[in-house]
Amino acid sequence: MTYALITGASKGIGKAIAIELAKKKNNLLLVARNEEQLATLAEEIIKDYKVDCNFIAMDLSEDNAGLKLFNWCANNDFVVDILVNNAGYGLSGNVENYDMAAYHNMMQVNMATPLALILQFLPQLKQQPKAYILNIASSAAYQAVPGLCVYAATKSFVFSLSRGLRYELRNTSVSVTVVNPGTTDTNFANRAQVTNERALKAAEKLNMTPEAVAKIAVDGMYAGKAEVIPGFINKLGAFLTVILPNKLLEGGAAGIYGV
Numbered sequence: 001m002t003y004a005l006i007t008g009a010s011k012g013i014g015k016a017i018a019i020e021l022a023k024k025k026n027n028l029l030l031v032a033r034n035e036e037q038l039a040t041l042a043e044e045i046i047k048d049y050k051v052d053c054n055f056i057a058m059d060l061s062e063d064n065a066g067l068k069l070f071n072w073c074a075n076n077d078f079v080v081d082i083l084v085n086n087a088g089y090g091l092s093g094n095v096e097n098y099d100m101a102a103y104h105n106m107m108q109v110n111m112a113t114p115l116a117l118i119l120q121f122l123p124q125l126k127q128q129p130k131a132y133i134l135n136i137a138s139s140a141a142y143q144a145v146p147g148l149c150v151y152a153a154t155k156s157f158v159f160s161l162s163r164g165l166r167y168e169l170r171n172t173s174v175s176v177t178v179v180n181p182g183t184t185d186t187n188f189a190n191r192a193q194v195t196n197e198r199a200l201k202a203a204e205k206l207n208m209t210p211e212a213v214a215k216i217a218v219d220g221m222y223a224g225k226a227e228v229i230p231g232f233i234n235k236l237g238a239f240l241t242v243i244l245p246n247k248l249l250e251g252g253a254a255g256i257y258g259v
């Protein structure tokens with residue numbers, strides 16, 4: 001029996017990806033900090049989709065989170081054939097508004113733990129006849145984003161790592177897909193402490209639902225795509241980052257985030 005392991009599955013895009021994968025009859029392993037939300041979701045998934053679904057409440061900002069999660073799977077004989085690195089969050093405002101401890105936590109969740117999980121699970125993934133790594137980056141991966149600088153840099157890391165790793169694994173059974181969503185209607189803006197009216201209004205107009213993003217992400221993963229950009233507006237945005245000068249793109253982002 002194999003499982004899809006999904007980080008950040010308690011809400012938002014990760015929860016929607018979990019449901020999407022359950023619809024496709026995958027057994028699931030759900031990870032996030034909020035145990036109650038994970039328990040409720042696992043119960044719903046087992047009832048609605050008749051798949052096996054287990055969960056563990058864990059803080060993925062901890063230094064040894066990747067190893068801890070791998071050991072939990074190993075101790076329970078959970079064999080993983082889909083690894084979804086979705087957990088992540090932002091910190092908005094000027095870079096100097098936060099201290100190093102706050103950035104360290106965010107960099108752990110957004111970069112270090114996903115890399116640790118890839119390192120831990122890769123040997124097992126390679127043993128499967130077909131396996132997938134689905135990494136959730138962001139449209140912020142394509143350019144510098146004043147007002148969300150460090151977050152955008154962490155997502156550039158995820159994006160670059162995913163593309164490079166995919167190439168390195170081209171002759172194995174493991175397919176790597178990176179998803180770059182634009183603004184999506186989740187708890188993201190709240191946790192990132194986005195308070196700027198312009199940013200919130202823009203998000204209201206452009207928001208995709210987490211369910212729509214999840215479906216496109218999972219379909220793209222199964223289609224073996226290298227990179228998935230959900231929605232026309234986000235595809236257009238990504239194209240503009242190729243053709244417009246950086247100064248203009250950065251000024252636009254700064255205007256939205258009010259810095």
Ligand SMILES: NC(=O)c1ccc[n+]([C@@H]2O[C@H](COP(=O)([O-])OP(=O)(O)OC[C@H]3O[C@@H](n4cnc5c(N)ncnc54)[C@H](OP(=O)(O)O)[C@@H]3O)[C@@H](O)[C@H]2O)c1
Nearest residue numbers: 008010011012013032033034060088138183184186187188
């Ligand atoms: N929403 C957007 O506009 C948007 C756009 C582009 C990319 N993304 C990316 O999409 C991914 C999912 O975000 P979302 O929009 O769905 O936001 P969300 O609703 O805030 O969900 C974030 C998920 O990550 C988990 N998480 C956060 N910190 C964690 C920690 N220290 N340890 C364990 N789990 C943690 C949360 O669970 P707990 O709180 O229970 O721990 C939650 O399940 C993130 O990587 C985000 O960067 C979002």
